[in-house]
Structures are given as C-alpha cells and as structure tokens.
Amino acid sequence: xxxxxxxxxxxxxxxxxxxxxxxxxxxxxxxxxxxxxxxxxxxxxxxxxxxxxxxxxxxxxxxxxxxxxxxxxxxxxxxxxxxxxxxxxxxxxxxxxxxxxxxxxxxxxxxxxxxxxxxxxxxxxxxxxxxxxxxxxxxxxxxxxxxxxxxxxxxxxxxxxxxxxxxxxxxxxxxxxxxxxxxxxxxxxxxxxxxxxxxxxxxxxxxxx
Amino acid sequence: xxxxxxxxxxxxxxxxxxxxxxxxxxxxxxxxxxxxxxxxxxxxxxxxxxxxxxxxxxxxxxxxxxxxxxxxxxxxxxxxxxxxxxxxxxxxxxxxxxxxxxxxxxxxxxxxxxxxxxxxxxxxxxxxxxxxxxxxxxxxxxxxxxxxxxxxxxxxxxxxxxxxxxxxxxxxxxxxxxxxxxxxxxxxxxxxxxxxxxxxxxxxxxxxx
DNA sequence: GTCTATAAATAGATAGAC
DNA sequence: GTCTATCTATTTATAGAC
Numbered sequence: 001x002x003x004x005x006x007x008x009x010x011x012x013x014x015x016x017x018x019x020x021x022x023x024x025x026x027x028x029x030x031x032x033x034x035x036x037x038x039x040x041x042x043x044x045x046x047x048x049x050x051x052x053x054x055x056x057x058x059x060x061x062x063x064x065x066x067x068x069x070x071x072x073x074x075x076x077x078x079x080x081x082x083x084x085x086x087x088x089x090x091x092x093x094x095x096x097x098x099x100x101x102x103x104x105x106x107x108x109x110x111x112x113x114x115x116x117x118x119x120x121x122x123x124x125x126x127x128x129x130x131x132x133x134x135x136x137x138x139x140x141x142x143x144x145x146x147x148x149x150x151x152x153x154x155x156x157x158x159x160x161x162x163x164x165x166x167x168x169x170x171x172x173x174x175x176x177x178x179x180x181x182x183x184x185x186x187x188x189x190x191x192x193x194x195x196x197x198x199x200x201x202x203x204x205x206x207x208x209x
Numbered sequence: 210x211x212x213x214x215x216x217x218x219x220x221x222x223x224x225x226x227x228x229x230x231x232x233x234x235x236x237x238x239x240x241x242x243x244x245x246x247x248x249x250x251x252x253x254x255x256x257x258x259x260x261x262x263x264x265x266x267x268x269x270x271x272x273x274x275x276x277x278x279x280x281x282x283x284x285x286x287x288x289x290x291x292x293x294x295x296x297x298x299x300x301x302x303x304x305x306x307x308x309x310x311x312x313x314x315x316x317x318x319x320x321x322x323x324x325x326x327x328x329x330x331x332x333x334x335x336x337x338x339x340x341x342x343x344x345x346x347x348x349x350x351x352x353x354x355x356x357x358x359x360x361x362x363x364x365x366x367x368x369x370x371x372x373x374x375x376x377x378x379x380x381x382x383x384x385x386x387x388x389x390x391x392x393x394x395x396x397x398x399x400x401x402x403x404x405x406x407x408x409x410x411x412x413x414x415x416x417x418x
Numbered sequence: 419g420t421c422t423a424t425a426a427a428t429a430g431a432t433a434g435a436c
Numbered sequence: 437g438t439c440t441a442t443c444t445a446t447t448t449a450t451a452g453a454c
Contacts, residue, residue: 012437028320031239034430044439049431107323111237114316116381125389132391154397155405162371172325180334182341188363196364200409203418209409221419243448253421258449 013051015041020048021062025104028111029059029119060121063112066105067127070098071134078134084142088205089198091135092160096194099168106169132157139205148205156204160197167193222260224250229257230271234313237320238268238328269330272321275314276336279307280343287343293351297414298407300344301369305403308377315378341366348414357414365413369406376402 010018019040023032034055038045052058073094077087099105112120120128135153142148167188174185203209219227228249232241243264247254261267282303286296308314321329329337344362351357376397383394412418 025323026325028237028239028323030237033428035428045430046432046440047438050437055430110319110323113375113378113382114234114237114319116235117385120385122389125386129386129389129391152397152401154394155401158372158375158402159368159405159409162375163367166322166367166371169322173322176326176329177334177338180331180338182338185363188361192361192364193367196368200368200413200418203412204409208418209412242446244446254448255422255450256420259419264448 012041012043012047016043016048016051016058017062020058021102021104021108024059024062025107029115032059056119059119060124062104063108063120064124064127066098066102066108067124067131069102070095071127071130073098074131074134078137084138084145084147085202085206087138087141088202091138092164092194092198092201095131095161096164096190099164100190103168106165109165110169142205149207151205156201159204160201163193163197221250221252221256225252225257225260225267226271226274229267230311230313230317233268233271234316238265238324241268265328268328269333271313272317272329273333273336275307275311275317276333276340278311279304280336280339282307283340283343287346293347293354293356294411294415296347296350297411300347301373301403301407301410304340304370305373305399308373309399312377315374318374319378344369351414358416360414365410368413369410372402372406 016037020032020037023037023040027033032055034048035045037058038048041047048055048058052061074091077090077094080087080090082090112118117125132153135157139148139150139153139156143150167190174188178185225246229241229246232246232249236242241264243257244254246267247257250256257264257267261270283300286299286303289296289299291299321327326334341362344366348357348359348362348365352359376399383397387394
C-alpha cells in the first residue's frame with residue numbers, strides 16, 4: 001500500500017494502483033474508467049474489484065498515499081535540528097520531491113481542490129492539516145529565534161504549494177501553448193522554480209519586503 | 210454570449226450557460242451531467258441541445274468566456290498610461306476581479322490545467338497567451354524605465370495566478386478542514402491575498418530580494 | 419421555444435468458471 | 437488469482453409533438 005511500483009514484475013494490486021493513479025490524474029474521478037484502468041494494468045475489470053472494494057475506494061487510497069507521503073517528508077524536516085531557514089528550504093524541497101516522485105500528484109491535487117475535497121476522508125484531511133501545521137511550527141521556531149516575522153502560515157503555504165503544483169501540472173499545457181505560438185515556456189526548470197520559491201519565501205519571512 | 214446572467218428573467222440560453230458553468234466547476238467536464246444542468250436551468254435536456262451543439266461545445270464556450278474576460282482585463286491594464294508598478298497591481302487586481310465575477314472560473318481553470326488543456330480550443334489558447342504576454346509587456350516597460358529587473362514572466366505569472374486560484378478555489382476545502390479540526394483557515398480575506406501578492410510581486414521585480 | 423419519450427452507447431459492479 | 441459474460445443503471449443525444 002505504501003509505495004507501489006508499476007514494473008512488469010509488480011504484483012497485480014500494485015499495477016492496478018499505478019494505472020489508476022495515472023487514469024485519475026488524466027481524467028479526474030468521474031472521468032476515470034475502470035475498464036481502462038484494468039487494461040493499462042494488463043488485467044481485466046473483475047480484478048480491480050478483487051483488489052479494491054469500489055472505484056471510490058481505489059481513489060481514496062491513492063489520495064491517502066499522496067498526502068501521507070508529503071506529510072512524512074515535511075514532518076521530518078520540521079522535526080530536524082536544522083536552522084529555521086534551512087527548514088523552510090527543506091519544506092519546499094520535500095513538497096517538490098513528493099510531487100515529482102508521483103506524477104499523478106499535482107493534477108489530482110488540483111482536481112481535488114476544485115471539487116472541494118469531496119473524496120478526501122478524515123485521515124487524509126489530517127495529513128493535509130499536519131502539512132500546514134509543520135510549516136506553522138517552523139515559522140514559530142524562526143520567530144522565537146528572532147529570525148522570522150510571524151506571518152500567516154496559510155498565506156505562506158499558498159505561495160509555496162500553488163506555484164509548485166502549477167509548475168508540475170502545467171507541463172502538458174505549456175507544451176500545447178508552445179505549439180500554439182508561445183515562445184520559451186518550457187525553459188523553466190524544476191530547479192529554477194524551487195530556488196525561486198525558496199528565496200522569496202525566506203525573504204518574506206525575514207521581512208525583506 | 211458575452212456575459213450571461215442567471216436571473217429568472219434571463220433568456221433560457223443564458224440560464225443554460227450559467228447552470229452549466231456551475232455544474233462543470235463542481236464536477237468537472239466528465240462528471241457534469243446534462244440532465245442536471247437542464248434541471249438547474251429550469252428546463253429539460255432537449256433545450257440544452259437546442260441551444261448548444263453538444264456538451265463539449267457548451268463547455269468550450271464557457272472556457273472561452275472565462276479567458277476572454279481575463280484577457281480583456283489585463284490587456285486594458287497593460288495598455289493604460291499608469292506607472293509600471295501601478296500596472297502590476299492592476300494586473301493582479303484584474304485577474305482577481307475576473308475570478309470573483311465568475312465563481313466557476315477558479316475550479317474550472319484548475320481542472321483544465323490538470324487535464325493538460327484538453328478542451329481548450331485555439332482561440333482560447335490565444336487568450337491565455339495574451340494574458341502572459343501582457344505581463345511580459347509590463348515587465349519590459351518597467352525594465353526600460355529602470356524600475357524592474359527583467360525576470361522570467363512565467364515565474365512571476367505562476368506566483369500570481371496560482372495562489373489566486375488556490376485562494377478562491379479552496380474556499381470549500383478550507384471550510385471542510387476547519388470542521389476537521391484546523392483553526393483559523395477562513396480568516397484569510399480576498400484583500401489580504403491580493404495585497405500580499407501585489408507587495409511580493411513588486412518586491413521581486415524591484416529586486417528587493 | 420419547449421416538451422415527452424426513447425434510442426444508443428457506456429460504465430460500475432458482480433456471478434461463476436477455471 | 438485471473439478470466440469471460442452479464443446485469444443494471446446512467447448518460448449523451450435525438451425524434452417528433454405542441
């Protein structure tokens with residue numbers, strides 16, 4: 001359940017998980033097709049229902065895996081002995097790493113936001129809350145150390161996560177726009193975005209604006 | 210076609226448009242149900258197909274209206290005689306205004322990004338491109354006036370639009386999370402977010418970080 | 419312009435054999 | 437664990453009356 005692989009050798013349950021993640025990312029919950037998931041997993045529809053109770057259940061497990069992964073990453077950073085500004089950089093890195101390790105993550109998150117979190121169960125809500133709480137802890141710590149202003153975590157959080165998710169999720173759209181005549185949209189790299197976010201987030205917290 | 214209203218007196222075509230926008234925002238393209246749109250518009254399914262060629266056509270018209278509205282707003286700002294920093298503030302205001310005037314806008318945009326722009330037709334792609342190009346023009350102008358550094362417009366754009374869309378689109382999710390035990394998530398106001406984005410965007414362009 | 423009725427296709431879920 | 441066949445419900449789209 002924790003970190004399924006999509007390789008040929010992977011157990012069929014993991015293949016279903018991986019295929020479903022890609023399908024939900026590409027078409028959304030309602031648009032996802034169980035038959036198509038089965039084909040992508042080189043199985044048939046009945047096997048989906050052998051491994052998972054329902055389409056909704058399968059989706060909720062994917063959501064849960066996503067947010068547990070981010071939560072684990074940022075909690076580790078927040079609990080470390082690093083300096084507050086190193087923690088802020090690590091926090092941003094951890095979110096980017098979780099998103100990169102799961103290509104389905106950014107699109108599914110964007111869709112889930114649009115849906116008002118309709119499919120998120122309580123334990124996953126708790127993971128999301130912990131991610132924000134970890135940032136709050138880092139800011140508080142920096143504040144006590146006299147390094148950070150005590151800014152609203154939600155505002156800082158939005159300034160980090162939203163551009164990150166946009167960057168990863170718009171990859172396809174940017175390519176489409178370049179074919180439509182826009183220049184230089186794909187010159188942006190993951191490093192540029194992460195570096196930039198790290199710098200402007202710290203600048204805000206350190207009161208440089 | 211330009212700016213339909215949802216009032217009781219509105220022509221039936223406009224009622225369909227408004228009901229469809231809400232339905233697509235709430236459930237996505239695939240999840241939207243033509244029958245439900247018809248009921249919300251106090252009509253029946255056949256009327257949808259009387260006014261629009263297909264579900265896809267109806268959706269594309271809503272997308273087109275959205276992006277033409279942002280485009281109009283930001284082009285006006287970029288073409289004005291205001292100072293470069295006033296234009297940056299106006300640019301952010303214009304996007305926020307377009308999003309607020311159409312509650313369906315942020316969720317639909319988020320979903321469309323997740324979908325890689327699958328439903329966006331060429332003329333709508335052009336509108337999106339113009340929105341980014343307008344920011345590029347403002348930055349160039351500020352640069353020639355010796356006030357702005359010439360930063361990558363896409364990076365600045367992402368830092369503006371992504372948090373704005375997140376803020377508007379997460380309203381429901383934030384309420385859900387507060388019921389789940391998170392405190393103070395709804396204290397954030399539109400003014401706080403817009404002011405904050407205006408300040409940090411200008412600070413970046415003016416090289417204050 | 420608006421409606422009812424229905425065609426035609428698709429999709430989630432299960433039964434039951436191997 | 438894996439498969440085929442099928443049930444049942446839903447959904448887009450249209451025909452045709454008023």
